[in-house]
Amino acid sequence: MKPKQDHLFSDSGSQIEPFRFDARVAEVFQDMIERSVPGYRTVVSAIGLLAGELAQPNSRCYDLGCSLGAASVAMAQCIDAQGCEIIAVDNAWPMMGRFGQYLASEPPPVPIRLICADIADINIHNASMVVLNFTLQFIPVAQRLPLLEKIYHGLRLGGALVLSEKIAVADGRQQSLFTELHHVFKRAQGYSELEISRKRAALENVLIPESIPAHMDRLKVAGFSSAEIWFQYFNFISLIALK
Numbered sequence: 001m002k003p004k005q006d007h008l009f010s011d012s013g014s015q016i017e018p019f020r021f022d023a024r025v026a027e028v029f030q031d032m033i034e035r036s037v038p039g040y041r042t043v044v045s046a047i048g049l050l051a052g053e054l055a056q057p058n059s060r061c062y063d064l065g066c067s068l069g070a071a072s073v074a075m076a077q078c079i080d081a082q083g084c085e086i087i088a089v090d091n092a093w094p095m096m097g098r099f100g101q102y103l104a105s106e107p108p109p110v111p112i113r114l115i116c117a118d119i120a121d122i123n124i125h126n127a128s129m130v131v132l133n134f135t136l137q138f139i140p141v142a143q144r145l146p147l148l149e150k151i152y153h154g155l156r157l158g159g160a161l162v163l164s165e166k167i168a169v170a171d172g173r174q175q176s177l178f179t180e181l182h183h184v185f186k187r188a189q190g191y192s193e194l195e196i197s198r199k200r201a202a203l204e205n206v207l208i209p210e211s212i213p214a215h216m217d218r219l220k221v222a223g224f225s226s227a228e229i230w231f232q233y234f235n236f237i238s239l240i241a242l243k
């Protein structure tokens with residue numbers, strides 16, 4: 001079924017509230033993220049391929065901030081290792097409700113367990129792969145290192161974290177160029193100037209991007225022995241960090 005189109009920021013009359021993952025967002029989320037995050041589909045399908053490589057027998061794969069479950073479903077379709085379980089976590093009930101309905105109608109080839117909770121509050125244990133696909137950017141900066149430390153400790157040796165983020169860059173001219181290029185992408189996806197500027201205002205102080213060096217330094221402090229970027233499209237990246 002074609003996803004419902006996102007027009008949430010097209011009304012110039014309403015007040016701009018800080019962005020929240022509520023029922024209205026959940027209803028249009030698939031269309032919203034595909035038209036807002038350059039390369040989103042590529043990243044999701046690559047997460048499936050990575051899971052095919054990295055998932056170890058009798059281990060867990062975590063999808064933290066799973067939204068409607070795109071990354072979990074991609075992983076489930078590619079994992080061959082026996083005895084794996086996918087744990088999908090999100091603290092937005094409207095997202096989890098929709099993902100649960102989808103799973104009831106399309107049972108996945110690998111079991112997916114849904115947990116509606118803050119990712120700061122869950123245990124991570126016996127993981128061979130953990131995915132933070134555009135989620136860490138919504139976590140308060142001070143909570144990011146404790147979360148990555150918890151992920152590191154919950155991973156098996158040889159396990160991997162896949163971290164996808166919107167990034168900021170230090171050079172002012174490059175930052176302006178990346179921001180403009182992202183807006184060019186959104187315009188090409190059919191978003192109007194009004195929608196782009198209202199969504200940007202709603203995400204101010206909600207989505208906090210950091211630089212690649214800031215991410216790399218934090219991953220090292222958390223214990224990861226190496227991290228490499230495998231994808232970049234304008235100011236959106238995805239990296240693999242190995243334990």
Ligand code: GEK
Pocket residue numbers: 021033044064065066067068069070071089090091092095117118119120132133134135138139
């Ligand atoms: C995808 N990974 O389609 N605890 C749990 N969930 C959270 C928290 C938190 N503290 N903070 C935010 N979220 C998905 C896309 S979207 C990215 C991820 C975006 C959840 C939030 O409810 C939302 O569903 C998700 O993180 C971020 O592959 O919208 O740009």
